[in-house]
Amino acid sequence: MTGTQLAAWIKGHWKIENLLHHVRDRTFREDDSTIHVGHLPRTMASLRNLAIGVHRQDGHTDIAAALRRTARDYRRPLAALGLTG
Numbered sequence: 412m413t414g415t416q417l418a419a420w421i422k423g424h425w426k427i428e429n430l431l432h433h434v435r436d437r438t439f440r441e442d443d444s445t446i447h448v449g450h451l452p453r454t455m456a457s458l459r460n461l462a463i464g465v466h467r468q469d470g471h472t473d474i475a476a477a478l479r480r481t482a483r484d485y486r487r488p489l490a491a492l493g494l495t496g
Contacts, residue, residue, distance in 0.1 A: 431463060435459050437475075439459050462478070465492060466481075467490070
């Protein structure tokens with residue numbers, strides 16, 4: 412592996428870390444979760460990833476603001492998923 416390839420790999424890793432894990436840690440406070448049994452931690456992480464993905468697909472970059480906006484009207488995430496008319 413060349414230095415350029417290693418640098419690209421590290422940059423890619425931190426892009427994922429910043430786009431997904433950081434949001435899960437800060438916005439959803441995932442590290443403070445008390446869910447530790449069986450498949451539940453992975454299930455919750457998947458649901459958080461889905462929420463982040465839906466908001467990003469809908470054009471939002473500030474996920475915390477998007478969650479607050481969504482909390483005011485339950486139809487917004489359904490519309491983003493194409494589940495309402």
